[in-house]
Amino acid sequence: MSEEVKRSLQRIQAPDEIEAQRRAWALVRASFDTREPVAWQKRNRRPLLLVALGLLVLLAAFLSPPGRALVGSVRDAVTPDKNTPKPKPALTALPAGGSLLVNSSKGPWIVHPDGSMRPLGPWWEGAWSPNAEHVAVTKAHRLAALTPDGTLKWALARSKLLHGARWSLEPPSECCRIAYLNGRQLRVVAGDGTGDAPLRDVVGPVAPAWRPAVTRQVAFSTIDGRIELADVDTTKTIWLSAPGDPPMQLVWSDDGRRLLALGERSLRVFDSNGNKLWAIGMPVGPSGVVFVRKSHRFIVIRYSPATQRSDLVLFQAETSPGEPRFLYSAPGDFGTLAISQNGDWLLVGWINANQWLFLRLTSSAKVESVSNIVEQFGGSSEAPLDTAFPKSVSWCCPASP
């Protein structure tokens, strides 16, 4: 019987073995490209003692011609593979088209595909308009609309601190509105700065999220962690969820049929009618979420306090999350996610390493990395990374209806 079992088991193949191997190798390779090797001395503390003892012997050998040849061959064996990519010291180009809007500790910056960068001035944060024609910016009590070259189009001031400005996604012919928070009040103003009015007097602190593909519907959080979808023309509630973990991020799928509410301790997934499809607990720590373009799949940062690593994990926003699929992992904190307009590349902010990682999501996975991110956006290399590292990035352009 045991021989039969052995023969049978060794004949069985896992489905899709070859493709699975190809996918796995791409991930392993990508992870290897960005690993931070342990210092050679630390790794070899014990062998170092033995090596020290042996050095006297080797010294004698080195003096002879055969000894010289031996040393040369050892040096060749431990030289790192010259083809292993290292982080680039500066962002010289984006791997895909479109532009980045980066909210750094020194204000918003625009990064063009060729890597050229422009600060937008002394504002605290910014958000793209559809098609990146304008940027809505806030600082203290002021909200303004700028062109991408920094020209001021209009500005307004309100009594409380303004933040969370988000431009609506209507086509230019109907353009446009900006939802923003005046303290805890949610307000909406037309894209030309007119018609500013409150929508709700007391809401949660998360930035509102316009629903793509449907005009003039905006989602926001109430103070007890409910998610509300409202029609900004009629101000009526379209749906209101049950209370939950107050969200830090609200994200719609491109088709406007799924909404994610990411809180400190949980992730909730809603359909377009406000039904909660599922929810999962999240470990406390750095987090973030982004939808894959034109898809109900999304990528979430999952931090493990036990290992102090951050993972990127793929779920689906359907009636069940499916088996989570592990995409990438690194020690420390991931703090930013942005997906390219064509959906091929994912930007990941790796805070501890002061790097941005660009992960190619298409069939042949690849990782490119750029270091010195804080310094490139005007920050000081002396400042703590968790405060100096850019807080958010959006990759032109938001989903169009």
Place this chain on the structure above:
Amino acid sequence: MVGPGRQERSWIRGARAGSVSDLEALFREHWPRAHRAAFLVVQDAAAAEDIAQEAFLSALRNLDRFDRRRPFGPWLHRIVVNRAIDWSRARALRRELSEVPGSEDFDTGDLGTFSEGVGAGLASLPPDQRAVIVLRYLLEYTPGEIADLLDLPRGTVNSRLRRGLDRLEAIVDRERR
């Protein structure tokens, strides 16, 4: 467990030093059996792929701490099989909690060729027994080595092997009749 071959030690040394080609050689040598072992324990293609991937990435993360005088395979297989057992137990628990349809309704599309005879019999075993059968007859470890890999007493391994084989035999006999 025999020590690693000279070739494998060379790949590990090269991978530690940053050589992609050595890493690839190590991967190609060990991936197929790790993936297949995960699949036979969890019987779910997507989960097996994830488990084998995560095991490789975990091994890679710890490569600098790995004692390269020891063979790489058992180190990897320990991660794979333990994760596969955990996953199978968690799935069983989820099924109990959610009362999903019974096995007659379960989609076996992922099982591919693994649908008859020993393969189907293996599917009916508890994960703990599946794991020792896979370690013994696919990966060809001795009971003593399996005990080391799973942190179990050798007697427990032997009894799981015996019970697993008995059940497999009964299932295969029933199918033959």
